[in-house]
Amino acid sequence: MTTVIDGNEIGDQITEGVAACTDTLVSEGVTPGLATVLMSDDGASETYVSMKQRACNEIGIEGFHHQISADESAEALFSTIDELNADPAVHGILVQMPLPDHVPKRDVLERIDPMKDVDGFHPENVGRLVAGNARYKPCTPHGIQKMLAETGVVTEGKDVVVVGRSDIVGKPMANLLIQYGPGGNATTTVCHSRTDDLADKTRNADIVIAAAGVPEMIDGSMLSAGTTVIDVGINRVDADTEKGYELVGDVDFESAKEKADAITPVPGGVGPLTIAMLLYNTVKAASLQSGVDIRLP
Numbered sequence: 001m002t003t004v005i006d007g008n009e010i011g012d013q014i015t016e017g018v019a020a021c022t023d024t025l026v027s028e029g030v031t032p033g034l035a036t037v038l039m040s041d042d043g044a045s046e047t048y049v050s051m052k053q054r055a056c057n058e059i060g061i062e063g064f065h066h067q068i069s070a071d072e073s074a075e076a077l078f079s080t081i082d083e084l085n086a087d088p089a090v091h092g093i094l095v096q097m098p099l100p101d102h103v104p105k106r107d108v109l110e111r112i113d114p115m116k117d118v119d120g121f122h123p124e125n126v127g128r129l130v131a132g133n134a135r136y137k138p139c140t141p142h143g144i145q146k147m148l149a150e151t152g153v154v155t156e157g158k159d160v161v162v163v164g165r166s167d168i169v170g171k172p173m174a175n176l177l178i179q180y181g182p183g184g185n186a187t188t189t190v191c192h193s194r195t196d197d198l199a200d201k202t203r204n205a206d207i208v209i210a211a212a213g214v215p216e217m218i219d220g221s222m223l224s225a226g227t228t229v230i231d232v233g234i235n236r237v238d239a240d241t242e243k244g245y246e247l248v249g250d251v252d253f254e255s256a257k258e259k260a261d262a263i264t265p266v267p268g269g270v271g272p273l274t275i276a277m278l279l280y281n282t283v284k285a286a287s288l289q290s291g292v293d294i295r296l297p
């Protein structure tokens with residue numbers, strides 16, 4: 001029997017633990033604050049930012065939102081970040097990706113105070129992660145680690161194939177998987193658009209993590225029986241629905257399910273964990289900046 005991993009259930013469980021930490025901080029006079037910055041008119045990005053704000057409100061994290069028009073200069077974004085860096089009510093800053101082409105992404109990430117970088121994308125935080133001393137683990141890969149642990153999928157000694165080499169998922173995921181300790185100790189292969197014979201790599205994997213942003217590119221014929229399949233893709237494809245689109249993953253769910261021991265659906269798989277781990281990092285940021293000790297889940 002294939003287990004369909006319920007990301008909403010695991011996300012809710014983690015959020016409950018984070019909510020208890022928020023209560024502890026508030027009782028000590030510290031209200032965790034998260035600022036989201038959106039410089040885009042992309043519908044999906046707008047949806048994700050409002051989901052993040054709603055999730056904050058539900059557990060008592062104070063949300064601040066800054067909208068910058070997509071055709072503004074990069075300077076407008078830099079000065080917003082400078083203000084948020086200096087604001088003591090803001091413990092976490094998240095600049096929603098992707099940014100418009102004229103905005104230099106690396107300069108934006110370096111502008112954020114690393115202590116407030118709850119995405120874990122600042123080079124200082126990336127370096128700490130690679131060194132095995134993470135401050136803020138990037139939300140999606142951290143959520144996948146939690147999801148595997150919760151499902152009883154051990155990574156130690158396993159062959160894991162990560163499909164995709166993005167800064168948000170592929171690279172940090174691979175780095176977490178090769179760390180010492182639980183959720184790590186995996187033999188990790190990173191595949192990408194130039195990989196020769198991808199199916200040969202995925203067929204030899206115990207765990208496949210698909211994060212390439214290509215709708216349904218991994219199907220059952222590319223998997224061996226018993227594989228754990230984690231689908232990170234959330235692609236909007238045109239469909240005859242009320243919204244005019246439907247969400248599909250990077251995995252062809254029906255054929256992959258025939259082979260998988262465990263598989264995540266889209267929606268309701270990895271996505272909710274991304275939000276839960278953002279709350280986790282925000283509360284951790286508030287704890288680090290205030291010196292109030294908490295026990296994170």
Ligand SMILES: Nc1nc2c(c(=O)[nH]1)N[C@@H](CN(C=O)c1ccc(C(=O)N[C@@H](CCC(=O)O)C(=O)O)cc1)CN2
Binds near residue numbers: 051168247
């Ligand atoms: N600064 C960042 N930008 C982006 C990140 C990130 O981690 N930091 N990740 C992605 C998108 N993302 C968060 O921003 C994200 C995507 C999807 C979901 C989610 O819960 N999806 C739901 C479906 C929602 C829908 O109806 O569209 C699901 O999968 O069930 C959460 C977060 C890019 N940018």
